[in-house]
Amino acid sequence: xxxxxxxxxxxxxxxxxxxxxxxxxxxxxxxxxxxxxxxxxxxxxxxxxxxxxxxxxxxxxxxxxxxxxxxxxxxxxxxxxxxxxxxxxxxxxxxxxxxxxxxxxxxxxxxxxxxxxxxxxxxxxxxxxxxxxxxxxxxxxxxxxxxxxxxxxxxxxxxxxxxxxxxxxxxxxxxxxxxxxxxxxxxxxxxxxxxxxxxxxxxxxxxxxxxxxxxxxxxxxxxxxxxxxxxxxxxxxxxxxxxxxxxxxxxxxxxxxxxxxxxxxxxxxxxxxxxxxxxxxxxxxxxxxxxxxxxxxxxx
Numbered sequence: 001x002x003x004x005x006x007x008x009x010x011x012x013x014x015x016x017x018x019x020x021x022x023x024x025x026x027x028x029x030x031x032x033x034x035x036x037x038x039x040x041x042x043x044x045x046x047x048x049x050x051x052x053x054x055x056x057x058x059x060x061x062x063x064x065x066x067x068x069x070x071x072x073x074x075x076x077x078x079x080x081x082x083x084x085x086x087x088x089x090x091x092x093x094x095x096x097x098x099x100x101x102x103x104x105x106x107x108x109x110x111x112x113x114x115x116x117x118x119x120x121x122x123x124x125x126x127x128x129x130x131x132x133x134x135x136x137x138x139x140x141x142x143x144x145x146x147x148x149x150x151x152x153x154x155x156x157x158x159x160x161x162x163x164x165x166x167x168x169x170x171x172x173x174x175x176x177x178x179x180x181x182x183x184x185x186x187x188x189x190x191x192x193x194x195x196x197x198x199x200x201x202x203x204x205x206x207x208x209x210x211x212x213x214x215x216x217x218x219x220x221x222x223x224x225x226x227x228x229x230x231x232x233x234x235x236x237x238x239x240x241x242x243x244x245x246x247x248x249x250x251x252x253x254x255x256x257x258x259x260x261x262x263x264x265x266x267x268x269x270x271x272x273x274x275x276x277x278x279x280x281x282x283x284x285x286x287x288x289x290x291x292x293x294x295x296x297x298x299x300x
Contacts, residue, residue, distance in 0.1 A: 038065045040102040042112040051091075052123040052193035058088045059098065069104040076118070091120045124151040126187045126195040128168075133201055134285060137232075140173040140203045144183070148195075151187035158183050159201070173203050204285050205232030211277065214297040217263035225260030226296055228279060238282035238289065243275055243296070251275065263298050272298050 043062040051057075061071060061084055071084035076096035081087055084102075099113035131143040146154055146168045156164040158171050159181035173181055181203070186196040208231040215226040228241060236257050243252040243261055251265040263270055279292045 039108045040065045040110045042110045044100050049118050052121050053093045055091045055120045060086045069102050072101045074099045093122045122150045124187045124189045124195045126185050126197040128185050136206045137176050143170050148187045152190045153188050155186045207233030207283050216299050218300045227260030230257045235282040240280040242278045
């Protein structure tokens with residue numbers, strides 16, 4: 001006959017098979033020891049299955065009937081692990097099937113697989129460049145080129161209260177107002193992962209000045225002093241103006257932009273003629289010291 005253990009609870013059993021016999025024969029008994037195991041019931045879940053690489057996903061084993069069992073995880077990325085506990089794995093970009101197989105000591109097995117359970121995207125990378133990071137106040141317009149990748153949307157903050165969602169916008173900073181503006185680009189991909197980067201754009205006065213080519217220090221109160229007319233774009237704390245005669249002798253020097261020369265050197269009036277001037281100043285746009293030269297004529 002066939003011995004069936006259907007409906008028998010898990011445990012160890014001794015079964016006796018009795019073969020009856022008629023007189024004068026004696027009945028015989030066969031003894032059989034049987035271990036009955038419950039089938040494992042596989043179940044697992046994960047809280048988050050969508051993200052950007054490198055993405056860590058955690059899998060929680062919610063299976064039952066695990067006594068004396070082996071649990072084998074296959075994460076779909078070439079990695080597997082033997083554990084009946086909660087497990088975690090780091091994924092690169094791609095879609096992944098995840099399965100769990102459980103085998104108990106009696107050889108009873110169950111498995112569960114979820115196709116495309118984990119979906120991982122490349123992280124967006126924000127980058128851009130500007131047509132200029134320093135602009136003049138009379139034309140404070142900058143073209144921005146978006147060089148980001150792995151993104152689906154972009155958001156610009158120009159640091160002056162203005163924003164844009166264009167890919168590569170053009171922006172005019174406040175006209176006539178010098179300042180520094182932190183321009184930030186934030187990009188997102190289709191599942192909301194984001195990255196940002198920034199640069200500082202400066203708006204500066206142009207280096208503007210005018211130097212007369214003659215003056216008339218004759219005591220009539222008109223055009224008595226010679227001085228450069230400085231308007232913008234220079235640092236008044238780093239300024240030097242010098243005047244020389246035709247032989248290179250220094251006749252006048254000042255560090256004050258508005259201080260003029262009256263045609264007198266060491267208490268003596270210099271004769272009519274042509275003199276050389278040299279102006280050294282810090283250009284705020286170039287952020288360096290520069291020199292300018294020229295000539296001025298004294299006419300009395």
